[in-house]
Amino acid sequence: MTIRITEDEDESGGYAFIDLGRPLASPLLSFRRQDTEPRHLGAEGWQPEVAWLAPLAVTERDGRAVARFGPNVVDRIEELVPIEIVAQDGTSFGVVAWPTISPAPSGGGILAGLPAAAPTLTRDGIGGPSVAATEAVPLPEPEPAPPQDAAPAAPPAPAPAARKSRLLWPLVALMLLALAAGGAYLYRDRLPDLVARREAPPQEPSPPPAPPEPDSRLTAAELRQRYARLVDERAPAGAFLALGETALASRQGSAAFRAFEEADPVTSADAAWQLARFYDPGNADAAYREAARPDIVRAAYYYALWRNRSPRHTEALRALCEGSAASDRLRAICRP
Incomplete structure (x- = not known):
């Protein structure tokens, strides 16, 4: 059975499962590229001497060993590079063209996806939330009461606003009469159209729109x-x-x-x-x-x-x- 390499979908990149196709007797593996020198993958990169690397985990699946490796291996092998995988006991599992695997995130890319901090209230010097100050409006002082033996004051003159409102009422009445006359005139002109619409046979309602076709695409x-x-x-x-x-x-x-x-x-x-x-x-x-x-x-x-x-x-x-x-x-x- 050939080697099968798949990306670990639970990670954001840099991790892969290597299905060796048969049992693994030795826990250490060697990755040897077949296209150029240096051909051995070591802890610091490619090197002339053979190196044995330990997987993060090894599981058995239907008699096949599945080894999980991280960025120290996945991020250092380019796509399509022919790689021979050999166990420490000398067992060669064959040569595989390294597939496309997303690299591990690095730099500020990890922090860029974090949510922004929630906004906080600015505090004043005494620890309470600062608020905008409002200007105090002084209350009017009470007028002094007139003496009891004083003569009663004359009734106040009507305010100017009251006088204006008395003059506006006749104008409002004239405007309402004009609007009523105009409405009657328009109704008289449109009466034949209204009668014709009333006598016309009722139209059948338009059919409802067809429901949208379900999307057959898979997520x-x-x-x-x-x-x-x-x-x-x-x-x-x-x-x-x-x-x-x-x-x-x-x-x-x-x-x-x-x-x-x-x-x-x-x-x-x-x-x-x-x-x-x-x-x-x-x-x-x-x-x-x-x-x-x-x-x-x-x-x-x-x-x-x-x-x-x-x-x-x-x-x-x-x-x-x-x-x-x-x-x-x-x-x-x-x-x-």
Whole structure:
């Protein structure tokens, strides 16, 4: 059984599960890259001497050992680098092309996601909440009472406002009469229209709008559940290809990439084609671009897996090789 590497979805990046495909007798493993020197991964990075690294945890699943590693391994291996995994007792579990795994967050990115502190009240010097001061309004002083033997005061003259209100009442009455006359005039002119509307047959009510069609797209969580179920069932490549197509239809590019990768691009031409499309600079589809940035070398790698065996892979690879300034890695892939 081949090695299977999957990202730990419970972490924000930098952790992965490595399903070795068979039991593990020794707890220490070695990661050896096959493309360049130095080829051994150590505690401080790549080094010429062999190094043995301990997983964070090892679990048994149906007779297969599953080792969990963190950023000291995951963040130091680039995507598509061929890696041989060897146990300390000399058992080689085979060579695997390292998959796409999100790196561990670093720097201020962790703090940037924290919620802002709740606003607090500014306190004054005595410890209470500060409030805006209001200006005191002095109360009017009471007038002195008149002496009892004084003559009664004359009644006060009516206030100017009272006099004005007496003059306004005739004007208000005239305005109301004018409005009533105007309303009667308009009603007389519109009476034929009102009668015609009343005598017209009632119209049938318009049918209610059709209910919206239910959205058949799956969420990222639902796709992860299906992916995990297929892995546990050891489903064939066709099941992962179908899941990848469903994820693309749901506009979930990351889930689609993981499913196509599990289908094994080395043995599946469709899986290799889809993974190449994720990196092909000529593909602008948003679902693909959400999962991976354009990378002509990686696109050429997946196309080249089926060169001379699949016409579409061969033609797409030729177009990439002819339409770009080739780097050393791209020239090596494009070489027949």
